[in-house]
Amino acid sequence: MLKMLKGVRVPHRKNTYLSVPKEMPPPKSVTLLCSMHIGKPAVPIVKIGDSVRVGQLIAEQNGFISSPVHASISGTVKKIDNVLISSGAYVPAVTIESDGLMEKHESVTPPVINTKEDFIAAVKASGIVGLGGAGFPTYVKLDAKEGVDTLIINGAECEPYITSDSVTLLSKGEDIVEAIGLMKNFIGIKKVIIGIEKNKKEAIENMKKLTAGDDDITVKVLPSSYPQGAEKVLIYNTTGKIVPAGKLPADVGCIVCNCTTAAEIAEYIKTGMPLVKKCVTVDGGAVKEPKNLIVPIGTSLADVFEFCGGFSEESEKILYGGPMMGISVPSADAPVLKNTNAILAFGNAESTAPKTTACIHCGRCVNHCPIGLVPTEIEKAYTAGSGEQLEKLQVNLCMECGCCSYICPAKRPLVQTNKLAKATLRDYIAKKQAKAKEESGK
Amino acid sequence: MNKLKVSVSPHIHSGVTTQKIMLDVIIALLPAAVAGCLIFGARSLLVILTSVAAAVLAELLFCLACKREITIYDLSAVVSGLILALSLPVTMPLWQVAVGAVFAIIIVKCIFGGIGQNFANPAVTARVFMIIAFSKTVAATATPKGVDAVSSATPLVILEGTAKGELPSIIDMLLGKRAGAIGETCVVALVIGGLYLMIKRVISWHTPVAFIASTFIFILIFTGDPKTALYHTLLGGLFIGAIFMATDYSTTPTNTMGKVVFGIGAGFITSVIRIWGSLPEGVSYAILLMNILTPYIEKLTRKKPLGGDKA
Numbered sequence: 119m120l121k122m123l124k125g126v127r128v129p130h131r132k133n134t135y136l137s138v139p140k141e142m143p144p145p146k147s148v149t150l151l152c153s154m155h156i157g158k159p160a161v162p163i164v165k166i167g168d169s170v171r172v173g174q175l176i177a178e179q180n181g182f183i184s185s186p187v188h189a190s191i192s193g194t195v196k197k198i199d200n201v202l203i204s205s206g207a208y209v210p211a212v213t214i215e216s217d218g219l220m221e222k223h224e225s226v227t228p229p230v231i232n233t234k235e236d237f238i239a240a241v242k243a244s245g246i247v248g249l250g251g252a253g254f255p256t257y258v259k260l261d262a263k264e265g266v267d268t269l270i271i272n273g274a275e276c277e278p279y280i281t282s283d284s285v286t287l288l289s290k291g292e293d294i295v296e297a298i299g300l301m302k303n304f305i306g307i308k309k310v311i312i313g314i315e316k317n318k319k320e321a322i323e324n325m326k327k328l329t330a331g332d333d334d335i336t337v338k339v340l341p342s343s344y345p346q347g348a349e350k351v352l353i354y355n356t357t358g359k360i361v362p363a364g365k366l367p368a369d370v371g372c373i374v375c376n377c378t379t380a381a382e383i384a385e386y387i388k389t390g391m392p393l394v395k396k397c398v399t400v401d402g403g404a405v406k407e408p409k410n411l412i413v414p415i416g417t418s419l420a421d422v423f424e425f426c427g428g429f430s431e432e433s434e435k436i437l438y439g440g441p442m443m444g445i446s447v448p449s450a451d452a453p454v455l456k457n458t459n460a461i462l463a464f465g466n467a468e469s470t471a472p473k474t475t476a477c478i479h480c481g482r483c484v485n486h487c488p489i490g491l492v493p494t495e496i497e498k499a500y501t502a503g504s505g506e507q508l509e510k511l512q513v514n515l516c517m518e519c520g521c522c523s524y525i526c527p528a529k530r531p532l533v534q535t536n537k538l539a540k541a542t543l544r545d546y547i548a549k550k551q552a553k554a555k556e557e558s559g560k
Numbered sequence: 561m562n563k564l565k566v567s568v569s570p571h572i573h574s575g576v577t578t579q580k581i582m583l584d585v586i587i588a589l590l591p592a593a594v595a596g597c598l599i600f601g602a603r604s605l606l607v608i609l610t611s612v613a614a615a616v617l618a619e620l621l622f623c624l625a626c627k628r629e630i631t632i633y634d635l636s637a638v639v640s641g642l643i644l645a646l647s648l649p650v651t652m653p654l655w656q657v658a659v660g661a662v663f664a665i666i667i668v669k670c671i672f673g674g675i676g677q678n679f680a681n682p683a684v685t686a687r688v689f690m691i692i693a694f695s696k697t698v699a700a701t702a703t704p705k706g707v708d709a710v711s712s713a714t715p716l717v718i719l720e721g722t723a724k725g726e727l728p729s730i731i732d733m734l735l736g737k738r739a740g741a742i743g744e745t746c747v748v749a750l751v752i753g754g755l756y757l758m759i760k761r762v763i764s765w766h767t768p769v770a771f772i773a774s775t776f777i778f779i780l781i782f783t784g785d786p787k788t789a790l791y792h793t794l795l796g797g798l799f800i801g802a803i804f805m806a807t808d809y810s811t812t813p814t815n816t817m818g819k820v821v822f823g824i825g826a827g828f829i830t831s832v833i834r835i836w837g838s839l840p841e842g843v844s845y846a847i848l849l850m851n852i853l854t855p856y857i858e859k860l861t862r863k864k865p866l867g868g869d870k871a
Contacts, residue, residue: 123866126574128572128574129572278572350866350867354866360866360867361867362867362868363867363868363869365867433564434564434565435564435565435566435567435571436564437571441569441570441571441572442569442570442571442572443569443570444569444571445569446564446565446566446567446569446571447564447566448564448566449564450564464571468571468572469565469571471567472573475577475578475631475634476578476631476674476675476676476677477676478578478581478636478675478676478809478810479676479809479810479811479814480581480809480814481809481813481814481815482576484814484815485764485814485815485816488866489865489866489867489868490863490864490865490866490868491865492814492815492862494814512865512868512869515865515866515867515868518569520569520570523570523573524570524572524573524574525574525576526576527576527577527578527580527581528577528578528676529573529577531568533568533569533570534568537568
């Protein structure tokens with residue numbers, strides 16, 4: 119029996135579990151960011167005044183790691199400008215005003231797939247990115263090197279509140295199995311593990327039932343602990359393999375694919391409709407009617423909340439994603455992105471930051487770090503500005519899951535410090551390398 | 561639209577606070593305190609209250625004098641005062657108790673920067689200070705109320721062979737009907753408190769188990785007599801030390817391996833002092849010495865992170 123990695127027990131708050139997602143009617147307008155993925159932003163190819171239809175390509179992929187963007191509603195292009203996104207960058211955004219018809223574009227036809235190249239090209243054209251939250255272009259991941267034979271379907275969904283993956287496991291299980299079949303056929307996958315946390319009994323049963331005939335596929339029931347769905351943790355807990363620092367899952371023969379991403383791939387292959395809508399969990403203390411919704415990508419968060427009956431109290435914090443790793447947005451006008459799996463709104467009590475007190479050296483952060491880092495020491499080294507110490511403490515391995523900050527009785531901003539410490543370490547290493555270069559040049 | 565708060569994740573917190581942890585430690589110490597009052601009489605309560613009051617007041621005055629944030633609400637001063645009182649005999653003059661508590665808070669904790677910054681356990685260090693400063697009163701033995709004073713010596717002194725007397729029965733020792741400090745004698749009450757802390761996940765079992773088991777084993781090796789080893793394990797301040805002092809956060813290792821090393825080291829030093837040292841008791845010194853070694857233990861037992869190199 120493999121020893122599972124540690125983590126923290128976070129409250130589940132899966133209020134919307136088993137809530138069948140409703141299709142949200144098209145909003146008046148959508149704003150499609152050209153950067154809803156990791157990599158270079160896509161380049162808009164439409165002009166103001168163009169009329170577009172659902173599924174039409176409106177921004178082209180730009181470079182190797184990038185992803186195209188498609189219109190999520192039919193209507194007229196109203197605005198193309200640069201907007202500030204949560205990462206702090208300005209990216210092009212296309213605003214489409216709805217004509218209310220939701221007409222399908224003629225390019226939406228099922229792709230023909232005979233070879234691996236066809237399959238990769240189809241996934242590339244679909245605009246699908248990692249829907250678990252990371253937003254890494256899926257085609258890059260699937261175009262893996264030789265020796266990758268294990269596919270891990272990530273259905274852990276360890277963040278509180280979020281249930282959009284569970285909904286997929288329940289309602290689109292067939293699609294997931296189909297996507298697994300495609301990957302087995304085209305990219306040399308031999309072994310498939312579907313990892314699901316044990317608090318999703320119905321989802322586990324459904325996937326077990328659907329994969330019963332196939333010996334290559336196992337459904338692995340994982341403990342409900344955070345961060346079960348983090349890539350490195352999931353790989354370790356399902357296969358026992360350790361991804362070395364700076365390496366990718368492919369280097370240990372694995373591909374990790376979120377279950378919703380897999381379902382979307384199958385959907386695209388079947389219908390040819392690119393990624394234009396997303397199942398989103400709408401929840402949080404300030405939301406009147408928490409529910410799962412299928413939302414056209416680009417819909418403003420304000421519209422989505424409005425559709426859920428608005429707020430029960432004044433919302434003071436709005437998040438993309440779960441409360442452990444989610445990103446807080448400065449305004450509810452922000453749009454739903456491709457990789458948005460939940461939007462949460464919190465009132466005053468839940469959004470007030472707790473007061474930080476002195477570290478009591480209790481070791482909770484040390485004992486709960488899934489990677490086995492020492493956040494107390496990292497904090498000291500960062501405060502002292504010691505790149506050398508940070509290198510020894512290997513802060514670069516931190517995946518920023520936030521367990522340390524969550525569990526800290528003194529409520530110290532530990533993961534936040536780790537993020538800053540990573541930058542200090544990068545500077546230190548860059549300086550060290552420059553110095554070494556200079557010396558060897560002499 | 562109103563202005564939204566923007567912050568870095570995580571956006572929720574477990575709700576554990578320093579105050580709640582300290583409150584749990586206080587709750588865990590209550591059985592031993594109550595047992596002490598029952599065994600040694602009402603004056604025990606007076607000693608406890610004096611120690612706690614002096615500790616809290618000392619911290620309050622220090623914070624005021626240094627214009628620091630008042631930290632008494634984290635309850636750590638209460639814990640230090642309580643543990644110190646429980647490791648003193650009931651006959652201790654109250655002014656000496658107060659001096660000890662003030663020493664623990666000011667000298668050992670506050671001037672090193674307050675909670676979490678001290679390298680030595682305040683209660684343990686204060687007790688060692690008191691052994692030196694008030695050697696007569698600390699060594700004075702109080703016999704349990706209602707039990708015939710068979711001997712004025714503590715069982716440990718009897719075991720050492722420097723004083724004559726009859727050893728209490730094992731049952732009496734578990735219940736605490738023996739001479740000793742207020743809170744150290746009732747093993748049952750201490751274990752109940754320890755289990756409470758383990759269930760509440762305030763402490764892990766590693767340090768106490770390693771400390772107690774290694775003391776038993778080392779004394780067994782040194783003397784070859786299981787009965788002596790058993791008495792040594794149940795006597796003196798081993799249980800209160802292993803459960804409440806060797807698990808102090810600031811002054812002991814954070815990782816599991818380090819905790820085991822700390823426990824075994826403390827058990828070894830305790831055994832050596834008890835068997836060959838000129839002192840009858842070694843728990844306080846053992847913990848204090850291991851406190852000093854803690855940063856090194858921590859460094860040497862640091863484990864390899866997932867996917868990383870050996871630290």
